[in-house]
Amino acid sequence: MEKKKESKVLAIIALIIGILALILSWVPIVNNFAAVLAVVSAILGLIAIIINRKNKKTLSIVSFVISVLAFIIVMATQSMYSSAIDSVGKKVNSDISSSQKKADDNFKWAKTDYDALVVGDTMTGLGGTNYDGLEAKFGTPSDSNESSSGDYTVKDVSWNNMGASKYKSISLTFVKQADGSWLLSHKYQSGLE
Structure with missing residues (x-):
């Protein structure tokens, strides 16, 4: 028995939102919004897969995979950005500590x-x-x-x-x-x- 044509409206909406989430997932701060879009796209893609359970599901699966990929990229970039910020913060604290130690060492009064x-x-x-x-x-x-x-x-x-x-x-x-x-x-x- 041949599968019926896929119902594409929901899958296309999920795909568009997923692609937008994928594009925004690399941009700092904006990628928080991209994470929300990725979740919405994943939900719509999952619903499209369920609706098309007896039909072809190619577009629905692609939209779901893209939304999951966008969410993974958001999490990875968030981790990368926070690690970079922590590294800079530690460097600044280290520089401040060394200048404070130098100032304390140069002040010889008790x-x-x-x-x-x-x-x-x-x-x-x-x-x-x-x-x-x-x-x-x-x-x-x-x-x-x-x-x-x-x-x-x-x-x-x-x-x-x-x-x-x-x-x-x-x-x-x-x-x-x-x-x-x-x-x-x-x-x-x-x-x-």
């Missing part, structure tokens, strides 16, 4: 070092810690400037670790003495524990 600084007279700096040796021990300050007012010359210096995981800063003010030395007249810190 709370005990700060506490050991002796603040002298606020106007003259007499009795305060001498600036000599601080650069050798803690490195060149991030910022340094001098200003004069009347008989006094003041030097403000600070050490900062801007790129670190936790911001730390030391700000010191020194007053220039007659012999050319600098004595501490004010100190401030932020972030030291």
Whole structure:
């Protein structure tokens, strides 16, 4: 007994939707819509196969296979895109961590070092810690400037670790003495524990 001709209307609709899903399945973000189209096409293709169970089913089977293929491609590209995004995210986090570690390593101040600084007279700096040796021990300050007012010359210096995981800063003010030395007249810190 020869099979009857296939009922093609539903199969053609499923095929058109399946081909559209297949085309969109490669496009990031849009492939979410393609997944929905692939499911709709698969359902229509399956219904077309059932309707044509005693007839030829070539177009119905082709539309079903294309819709399944489109859905598989959507899942594969979603996985590929998310893997690429994760890889970039890990690289960025790694770069940030290494720059934070470098900033932490370059900042040599500890709370005990700060506490050991002796603040002298606020106007003259007499009795305060001498600036000599601080650069050798803690490195060149991030910022340094001098200003004069009347008989006094003041030097403000600070050490900062801007790129670190936790911001730390030391700000010191020194007053220039007659012999050319600098004595501490004010100190401030932020972030030291």
